């Protein structure tokens with residue numbers, strides 16, 4: 001597998017060199033909203049430590065990212081009135097990965113509403129800010 005590239009866009013977000021709509025952060029993980037959400041509240045959960053994907057992430061970081069993804073999935077139910085949540089994670093180009101820092105997608109779902117196609121529409125910053133605030137509030141009261 002190719003080596004981890006420290007200049008990927010998510011590494012820059014983790015280092016604070018690029019902005020994001022943050023919903024959660026601790027010493028080992030960061031979660032922020034996807035700028036092209038497949039449904040409102042679509043969140044990405046990342047380990048802070050460098051990891052290209054499932055093949056090089058440490059077992060501890062993978063477990064921690066899973067714990068954070070679970071918290072966000074539960075919070076999405078109250079924050080967005082979701083009926084369910086889709087969790088996705090892609091590895092290498094052949095597996096659908098586009099950004100090469102491991103991330104888990106947590107996508108709130110409503111009965112009968114299909115997900116938008118991947119990368120179909122960039123969401124307005126105001127809508128992302130409002131959804132990030134809703135999710136962060138639901139996480140704090142969980």
Ligand code: AMP
Nearest residue numbers: 009033034035036090096097098099119
């Ligand atoms: P994938 O690697 O296939 O999981 O796709 C990368 C995801 O990152 C896509 O859903 C993009 O919409 C999303 N994305 C790309 N750049 C950014 C960014 N700067 N902030 C938030 N999400 C992003």
